[in-house]
Each structure stands twice: as C-alpha cells, then as structure tokens.
Amino acid sequence: MNIRLATWNINSARLRMPQILRFLQEYDVDVLCLQEIKCQNEQFPLEELAAQGYEHVELNGQKAYHGVATLARMPLRTVERTVFGGIDEARHLNVEMPGVKRGGKPVQIHNFYVPAGGDAPDIKTNPKFAHKLDFLTDMATNFSKQKDRNDPMILVGDLNIAPLENDVWSHKQMLKIVSHTPIEVEHLDKVAQSLSWIDAMRCHVPDEEKLFTWWSYRAKDWQASNRGRRLDHVWVTPSLEGCATHMQVVEPARSWERPSDHAPVIVDLKI
DNA sequence: ATGGTGGGCCACCCA
Numbered sequence: 001m002n003i004r005l006a007t008w009n010i011n012s013a014r015l016r017m018p019q020i021l022r023f024l025q026e027y028d029v030d031v032l033c034l035q036e037i038k039c040q041n042e043q044f045p046l047e048e049l050a051a052q053g054y055e056h057v058e059l060n061g062q063k064a065y066h067g068v069a070t071l072a073r074m075p076l077r078t079v080e081r082t083v084f085g086g087i088d089e090a091r092h093l094n095v096e097m098p099g100v101k102r103g104g105k106p107v108q109i110h111n112f113y114v115p116a117g118g119d120a121p122d123i124k125t126n127p128k129f130a131h132k133l134d135f136l137t138d139m140a141t142n143f144s145k146q147k148d149r150n151d152p153m154i155l156v157g158d159l160n161i162a163p164l165e166n167d168v169w170s171h172k173q174m175l176k177i178v179s180h181t182p183i184e185v186e187h188l189d190k191v192a193q194s195l196s197w198i199d200a201m202r203c204h205v206p207d208e209e210k211l212f213t214w215w216s217y218r219a220k221d222w223q224a225s226n227r228g229r230r231l232d233h234v235w236v237t238p239s240l241e242g243c244a245t246h247m248q249v250v251e252p253a254r255s256w257e258r259p260s261d262h263a264p265v266i267v268d269l270k271i
Numbered sequence: 272a273t274g275g276t277g278g279g280c281c282a283c284c285c286a
Contacts, residue, residue, distance in 0.1 A: 011286080012278055036286085038279065064279050065286095116286055126284095160286095192286075217276040217286090261286080 001100060001130070003269045005031045006250075007156035007232055008212075009113070009262035013037035013069065017045055019256055021052055023264055027250065030073050031097075034114040035158045036065035044069060062090040066109045068097045068157070079108060082142065085115070085135030102152035102239055110138075112157035121181045129178065136187035143194035154269075155197060155235040158262065161188045164202070166210045167230035179229055188198055192207045197235040200267055204247040213249055222254065233268050243269045 008030045010016045013034060024032060032054075037044065042058040049057060054071045057202040060081040061067040063140040067090045070076060079094040091113045113137055118128030147153070163185045165171040192199070205211045212228025219225045236243060246268040254263045 015278070036278090065284080118285095218274080220275085258277095 001271050003030045003100065003271060004028060004266060005033070005109070005154065005156070005234075006264050006266045006268055007033040007035070007111070007158075007234060008033040008253075008264035009158040009232060009260060010261045011036050011038070011262070013044060014039055014065075015258070016260060017048060019259070021048060022054060022256070023250070024049075024054065027264075027266060028157045029266065031076075031109065032071050033109065033111040033156045033218065034069045034071070035067075035111070037069050038062055038064060038159060039067060058093060058095045060093040066090050066113055068093045068113050069113050070109060072097070074099055077106075084138040084142065085131050087131055089115075091115070091135070097128045100271055103150075105151055107152045107154065107240070107271060108154065110155040110157075112155065112159060114159045114161070116159070116160045117178045117184070119178060121176060121178050121183070132178075133187050135139075135156065136184075136191055136205070140187075140190040140194040143191065147195055149195040149237055150239055151237060152271075153195070153237045154240065156233065156265075158231055159188065159233050160231050161185065162229040162231055163188050164207055164230070166207060169210070169212070169227040169229070170247050178233060181247075192235065196243055197237065197239050200234040200244040201230070201247050201265065203244060211249070213265055214235075215254060217261050232262060232265050234265060238267070240271070243271055245270050 041061040056076045057071040076095045093111045115132040117132035120126040123130040168174040213232040215222040244267045250264040
C-alpha cells in the first residue's frame with residue numbers, strides 16, 4: 001500500500017484554504033498534517049475538504065493560536081491529544097489509520113507543533129524558552145514510558161528546531177539563535193532517542209547538503225537571500241524504516257499567493 | 272544594534 005503523507009505549518013487554516021486545496025490537488029496527497037490552524041474545531045472548514053475527497057478530519061484546535069489538524073482520504077481515529085510541557089495548548093494530535101497496518105497494528109501519526117521558544121535562548125529570563133525545553137523533555141519521557149518502539153508510528157510537524165549544521169543557512173551565525181542552539185538540539189536528540197526515531201527526511205538528503213522548510217516573511221526576496229531553516233520534520237519508528245521511498249520539500253508553495261512561511265514536506269510511504 | 276513581515280483579533284499577543 002502506497003500512501004502520500006504531507007506536513008505543513010499553514011499559519012491560519014481558514015485564510016489559507018485556497019492554498020491547502022491547491023496543494024492537495026496538485027500533489028495528490030492522501031494524508032495532510034497541518035500545524036498552526038489558528039482556529040477552534042467548530043471553525044475549521046470541513047465542507048470544502050470533504051468536497052475534494054478529504055472526508056476524514058481529526059482536530060485539536062484552539063482560539064487564535066496554535067492548533068493542529070490531520071485530514072485524509074481514508075478513515076482516521078484520534079488516539080489522543082496530549083498536553084506536553086505543563087501548559088494547556090493545542091500542540092499535539094495522535095491519530096491512527098485503522099485500514100493501514102504493519103505487523104497487524106494500525107499505523108499511528110503524531111502531529112506536533114512544538115513551541116517556538118521566543119527570542120532569548122535563556123530559561124531564566126525567557127519563560128517561552130523554558131516552556132520549549134520542558135515540552136521536549138516531556139515528549140521524551142512520555143514516549144519512553146507510554147509507547148513501544150516496535151509499534152509502527154510516524155511523527156511529523158513543526159518541531160521549531162533545525163538540528164544539523166546544514167539545516168540552517170549559517171551554522172556559525174545561528175548558534176545563539178533560538179531554533180539552532182546546542183541545548184535545543186540536545187533536547188531534540190533525546191526525543192529522537194526515546195523510541196529510536198529515524199529522520200526520514202535526512203535519509204533522502206545527505207547531512208552535507210542544505211535542506212530548509214521555512215523562510216522568514218521578513219526577507220525582501222526569500223529565494224535570493226535563502227536564509228532558511230529546516231524546522232519541519234518527518235520521523236518514523238524502526239518498524240517503518242525504509243518505508244519512506246520518496247521525500248520532497250515543496251518549495252514552489254512558498255511562492256504562491258499569500259503563502260505560509262513554511263513549505264510543505266511530502267513523503268511517500270510503502271506500507 | 273535594529274527592524275524588517277505576517278496572522279488573529281480589536282489591545283496587543285505570537286511567530
């Protein structure tokens with residue numbers, strides 16, 4: 001069974017519906033995980049998606065900020081919406097695909113929006129940075145205690161960390177910038193180690209090559225300056241190792257009218 | 272060192 005899965009920080013689902021519909025159609029996506037939907041569940045535009053064949057939508061929304069959604073052509077079932085890091089915000093949604101199994105178990109998809117962490121990389125002066133690290137610590141603990149690395153799971157989303165040197169435009173100039181500080185990378189590494197998660201994007205692009213998914217709105221010409229970061233990720237547990245047969249960052253979407261500042265990431269899975 | 276651009280919502284918060 002071949003499944004095309006995508007993740008996209010959409011920066012307002014309601015405002016960006018034309019781009020969402022265009023993306024689903026042009027790229028023939030089966031499952032789309034959205035972050036920063038910025039609306040309550042009741043406000044999410046279900047009808048337009050159903051009309052285009054995406055009849056299955058699971059939500060964890062909230063008013064104005066954050067919020068994640070997972071939508072698909074095939075049935076989905078919400079397993080859990082978990083609060084990490086002690087602050088009750090809509091930043092996680094775990095769904096399973098009852099019709100998509102590996103080793104007799106339905107494949108689960110964790111959709112994450114990790115806190116951005118504010119400006120100063122200092123837990124003493126910046127509560128947002130402390131929250132980000134707490135969130136990551138909680139993720140690692142929760143996975144270790146509650147989950148089994150032998151289960152087929154996919155983790156996608158905006159993790160707001162670019163861990164590798166070539167996940168940012170300038171490693172040296174980014175070392176003290178939130179999203180690329182060593183302490184954040186250490187915390188993210190612990191999350192990855194908790195269930196031996198595999199970085200499915202880097203399986204397709206060598207560590208020596210630049211790979212970005214986000215470009216700031218503040219650049220005059222995002223392509224010319226190309227000061228990007230890889231903030232969005234796709235991980236799989238060991239039982240799905242090698243299942244991601246193809247990966248692409250859909251950079252053209254960053255140039256569409258009224259774009260999100262994130263580009264979608266697509267993986268093709270053979271399950 | 273600073274400000275640059277967006278979205279939600281109606282005074283600012285957040286990215």
